[in-house]
Amino acid sequence: MHKLVNIDGVEPLDLEDVDPSLLPIGPELEPDRMRPSVWEYERGAENTFHRQAEQEELYVVLEGTLEVTIERDDERDVVELTVNDVLVVPPGAWRQLKAIEDSRVLVVGAPNVADDAITETEE
Template sequence: MTAEDAEYEAVVVDDAEREPSAVSGTMHVDLVSELGCTEMRPKVWYLSPGDEMSFHRQDVQEELYYVVRGPGRLRVGDEVRDVEEGTAIRVPPETPRQILNDTDDEHDHVWLVVGAPPVEDDGLPPTDDSDASA
């Protein structure tokens, strides 16, 4: 296949429209729709100071978390850890997780999160007896 024959989609993420998550209200760019993804569910999340995503686990999706601009903060199970800019973390479906910006930093923390397989509405409460949701 030559470069002229290659099919691909591209988007300048900072120019794409941001929308709030239906559950947490956290602003994000849905790269699934922007790029026409069919085998993964990528989104770029913008966490302003005080923002946090819902604490959740997945049914079948494993997720890749990458700190584009940080530092980042990630709760995995009972542990909250600092995540340096440029760091990638894989979280299996059954592990509860949450990204948050509970720092004194005045800037947005920006994360690329990619879930696969591309299952919609895959988020679950962190435990079977919890009332939290993704």
């Protein structure tokens, strides 16, 4: 059967020393094949430069403007995303999101793999 959740009713997950804020919609929706979440960034906040081992990630900007840095195979690209922009980043590509203004982003990773992110210090 289907599941429905309103983002505004989801309590943020308290992650130590991590920007942005995470709204864990995945546990509310319980999907089998994807891992959705909503990240809320304050202006100037950025997440850790990282890559996913198995997941490709889909980013949908719900509010605000972000700058996304993507690196793969010695190529670096910086993309500006704003409301309603959608971006897919493949597994293995390094990425970092930085908020140009307060922003909210729907992030969907697939397959549904827990703790799939790898940071530079973990390489």
